[in-house]
Amino acid sequence: MATRWNVIVIGGGHAGIEAAWAARNFGSVALVVTNPDTIGRMPCNPAVGGPGKSQLVFEVHALGGLMGRVADDTAIHTRMLNASKGPAVQSLRVQNERDEYATRAQEYVLGTAALDIVRGEAAALERDGDDWTVVTTDGRRLRARSVVLATGTFLRGQTWYGRASRPEGRQGEPPSRFLSSTLERGGHVLKRYKTGTPPRIRADSVRFEDLMELPADADPRSFGGRPGPRAASTPTWQTYTTPRTHELIQDNLHESPMYAGDIEGLGPRYCPSIEDKVVRFAHHERHLLFVEPDGRETSEVYLQGFSSSLPPRLQDELVRTLPGFEAAVVQRYAYAVEYDVVDSRELTLNLESRFLPGVFLAGQVVGTSGYEEAAAQGLVAGVAAARRAADLPELFFQRAQGYLGVLLDDLVLRGSDEPYRMMTSRVEHRLLVRQDNADERLTNFGHVLGVVGESEVERVGAKYARIESGMAALRQQRVNGVTGDAWLRRPEMSLADVEALGMTLPELNRDEREAVEIRVKYAGYIERTKRQLEAEASSDSVELGDLDFHAVPALSLEAREKLERARPRTLGQAARLPGVRHSDISALLVHLKSGKRVSRET
Ligand SMILES: Cc1cc2nc3c(=O)[nH]c(=O)nc-3n(C[C@H](O)[C@H](O)[C@H](O)COP(=O)(O)OP(=O)(O)OC[C@H]3O[C@@H](n4cnc5c(N)ncnc54)[C@H](O)[C@@H]3O)c2cc1C
Ligand SMILES: NC(=O)c1ccc[n+]([C@@H]2O[C@H](COP(=O)([O-])OP(=O)(O)OC[C@H]3O[C@@H](n4cnc5c(N)ncnc54)[C@H](O)[C@@H]3O)[C@@H](O)[C@H]2O)c1
Structure with missing residues (x-):
């Protein structure tokens, strides 16, 4: 090798x-x-x-x-x-x-x-x-x-x-x-930082019939346009924490390395541990948990929302406070990791x-x-x-x-x-x-x-050309004096409803039909946002290059420090830095316009 x-x-x-x-x-x-x-x-x-x-x-x-x-x-x-x-x-x-x-x-x-x-x-x-x-x-x-x-x-x-x-x-x-x-x-x-993961439970110890079932979409979608052969072959389920779960957690917080102060790492706000949820949202009577299978021949389920760093012996007891899990056997215990x-x-x-x-x-x-x-x-x-x-x-x-x-x-x-x-x-x-x-x-x-080939560029180009032709067809047809796209913009109307009025569309697949629908229905918002974006893009096209921020006297001290640290490449990026204010951006603009660009090397 x-x-x-x-x-x-x-x-x-x-x-x-x-x-x-x-x-x-x-x-x-x-x-x-x-x-x-x-x-x-x-x-x-x-x-x-x-x-x-x-x-x-x-x-x-x-x-x-x-x-x-x-x-x-x-x-x-x-x-x-x-x-x-x-x-x-x-x-x-x-x-x-x-x-x-x-x-x-x-x-x-x-x-x-x-x-x-x-x-x-x-x-x-x-x-x-x-x-x-x-x-x-x-x-x-x-x-x-x-x-x-x-x-x-x-x-x-x-x-x-x-x-x-x-x-x-x-x-x-x-x-x-x-x-x-x-x-x-x-x-x-x-x-x-720290993150954590919930316990995995032996599937044959869960009473699935007591859980709320969430069926898969009957007509599954995919990331690449072709759903896999088993994309809708199992449901997932929901359960809830109970007052007993909350009580047990509150009584044993001192056993959590987070609350005992052993862990110094910062954890994810958007995926908190169950201890965090019970403490921070003490007014919530229960928390929703998702029960996710790890495969079709499920041997293990994942309890989403139940991350914990409480000791294993408590986890057994905690899990059994959940409806459907009264006889649950933990296969792998929840843990936290600091890194x-x-x-x-x-x-x-x-x-x-x-x-x-x-x-x-x-x-x-x-x-x-x-x-x-x-x-x-x-x-x-x-x-x-x-x-x-x-x-x-x-x-x-x-x-x-x-x-x-x-x-x-x-x-x-x-x-x-x-x-x-x-x-x-x-x-x-x-x-x-x-x-x-x-x-x-x-x-x-x-x-x-350099990561996408010519044929893919052509395929995507042809797809959007078909979508455009679908939109053009709608613009060209009228029923009761109203064009197809105007009909479709009515909130209660779908593309199928518009077709039911007698209008015809070129042959489009499901994704393409949806694209036509989104583009027509949201045309107003999309146009407005595009204009906003064009205005913002003008500041993103102003290159700062190797500008020496110390040579811009009107910048606030804080902005200078933040700019030196982040070294934004464009004015738009500079404007998005926390601590850089409107007045600092104006100062940068004035400086750039005055032509006094000073290279850091000079
Ligand atoms: C306990 C836990 C719970 C998590 N919960 C979730 C979750 O529910 N959902 C979610 O989206 N994300 C979750 N995450 C985060 C998720 O795992 C990561 O965000 C994702 O896997 C990160 O991918 P990564 O490629 O950065 O690192 P990892 O997937 O961690 O991969 C790191 C790789 O680096 C290798 N490696 C490390 N050091 C070396 C070395 N010195 N030499 C050679 N190889 C090395 C390892 O062997 C491994 O292959 C969790 C992670 C953990 C550990
Ligand atoms: N353990 C960690 O430290 C850690 C850290 C970061 C992210 N995560 C994970 O990242 C993922 C994304 O985070 P999130 O909390 O926003 O969750 P998510 O994106 O998976 O869930 C968001 C929404 O998806 C739906 N949903 C969730 N699970 C479902 C299921 N099994 N079946 C059907 N619908 C479901 C619900 O409407 C839920 O509110 C999660 O899976 C979470 O576990 C974990």
């Missing part, structure tokens, strides 16, 4: 596999992972998508990524969430056959000629001229022009079961012990370390939470790392392009002091950047980046 590659990716989680998969388009890649059997493993719930996250998966898919394909192939329960709400917040959520998900992901990466899998624990990164050397704990020296670090929750990982803790990256897997020091020596200041993360503000918008050029970071190690956020970043870091290795110019995603742009912009310019979760509310123009039009927004850019 070679000892030098274009790109080395460290970590085979959701970020690592997307990085390696994207980078393979440009040349040789090594995927270094402690245990190749764990590639693509889902350490928490076996589900992909959901609000804010499905949009990321559709975008990753439009950019040639893996997550949507693997999720489609292994789907066992599919639901379109918020189906009755507007298209901006509709989101696909797919439950997966957990083990098969990892197997399928492994088939993709192992079946790729340009990609070598190297078993080993990366211990250090050493600069080697223009290259980097990755040194493994067993002394191997692997060289590449760029490195992507996607080590998840493993850096100095410490798991907690009640107040007992041990060094682990996650349950049953050793932590990554040495890489943190490399990052610290390079100048990064690491933070500690080192890099402050995302110390990265560029391509997730490259500002201190270690050529080293890119992606996923949970950057302070995000969730498979989808990890996958999206992995793709960005993989492409950027490979382009650097191939001496291709840097290209950047824009915030206005969609969820991926927002994720990068938020992480790098604003930062986050808790695990970052993507949400639709973070996206200003969400009616423009929906899950249904990810391909329209990103296919061409993916082609420019």
Whole structure:
């Protein structure tokens, strides 16, 4: 096997596999992972998508990524969430056959000629001229022009079961012990975050007949246009906490490492532990829990919403307070994990370390939470790392392009002091950047980046031409003097209703018909948002280059400090930094117009 590659990716989680998969388009890649059997493993719930996250998966898919394909192939329960709400917040959520998900992901990466899998624990990164050397704990020296670090929750990982803790990256897997020091020596200041997972219950000990059943959509959807063969083969279920659950938690809070003060890491606000929910929302009489199967031949169910770091002996008792779980047997106990993360503000918008050029970071190690956020970043870091290795110019995603742009912009310019979760509310123009039009927004850019082929560009182009012809047909036909598009804009009318009036449309598939409907019904909003965006885009087209912010006297001290730290590339990015006010942007504009651009080097 070679000892030098274009790109080395460290970590085979959701970020690592997307990085390696994207980078393979440009040349040789090594995927270094402690245990190749764990590639693509889902350490928490076996589900992909959901609000804010499905949009990321559709975008990753439009950019040639893996997550949507693997999720489609292994789907066992599919639901379109918020189906009755507007298209901006509709989101696909797919439950997966957990083990098969990892197997399928492994088939993709192992079946790729340009990609070598190297078993080993990366211990250090050493600069080697223009290259980097990755040194493994067993002394191997692997060289590449760029490195992507996607080590998840493993850096100095410490798991907690009640107040007992041990060094682990996650349950049953050793932590990554040495890489943190490399990052610290390079100048990064690491933070500690924590996340947790609920107990897994033996399926044959659950009384499913006492739970509320949530059927899968009868006509399942998919990320890639073709639902997998088993996409609607199982329901999921719901249950609730009871007063006894809350009482037990309140009485035993001192046994929680969080409340006893043993854990210093910050946990995810949007996926709190059950202890947190009971304390913070003490006025809620009960909390909803989802019961998710891990496969069709379910041996285990996942209790979504019941993350805990209380000791195992209490977990048995707690679980049995839930309706349907009176005789439940815990198969794997809930736990929390604390780990080192890099402050995302110390990265560029391509997730490259500002201190270690050529080293890119992606996923949970950057302070995000969730498979989808990890996958999206992995793709960005993989492409950027490979382009650097191939001496291709840097290209950047824009915030206005969609969820991926927002994720990068938020992480790098604003930062986050808790695990970052993507949400639709973070996206200003969400009616423009929906899950249904990810391909329209990103296919061409993916082609420019080098990860989408010509035939895909043509396929997507033809799809949108058909959608356009459908809209044109509506505009051209009238019933009772009213055009087809005006009929369709009436809230009570669907495309089928308009056809029932006698109007005809060219042949369109289901996705295309929906696209016509969304575009016509929301035309007013979409136009208004586009105009708003054009106005904002003008500030994003003002390049700041290597402007010396110290040479702009009218800037406030705070703004100068924030600008120097974040080094935004455009005026629009500068305006989005917390601490940079309107007056500071005016000062920058005046300075730029006066032509007094001063290079940092001069
Ligand atoms: C307990 C727990 C609960 C979670 N709950 C959820 C959830 O319910 N839903 C959700 O969306 N997200 C959840 N997450 C987060 C989710 O697992 C991550 O967001 C996602 O898996 C992150 O992907 P990643 O690629 O960044 O890292 P990971 O999936 O953690 O992958 C890290 C990879 O790096 C490898 N590695 C680490 N260090 C080294 C090294 N030095 N050398 C070589 N290889 C190395 C590991 O072997 C592994 O392959 C949870 C995570 C944990 C651990
Ligand atoms: N344990 C952690 O530390 C951690 C951290 C971050 C994220 N997460 C996970 O990230 C994922 C996304 O976060 P989230 O909390 O917003 O959840 P989600 O996106 O899975 O749920 C949002 C909505 O989806 C629907 N839903 C959820 N589960 C369902 C099911 N089984 N069947 C049908 N509909 C369902 C519900 O309407 C719910 O309100 C979750 O799976 C969560 O467990 C976990």
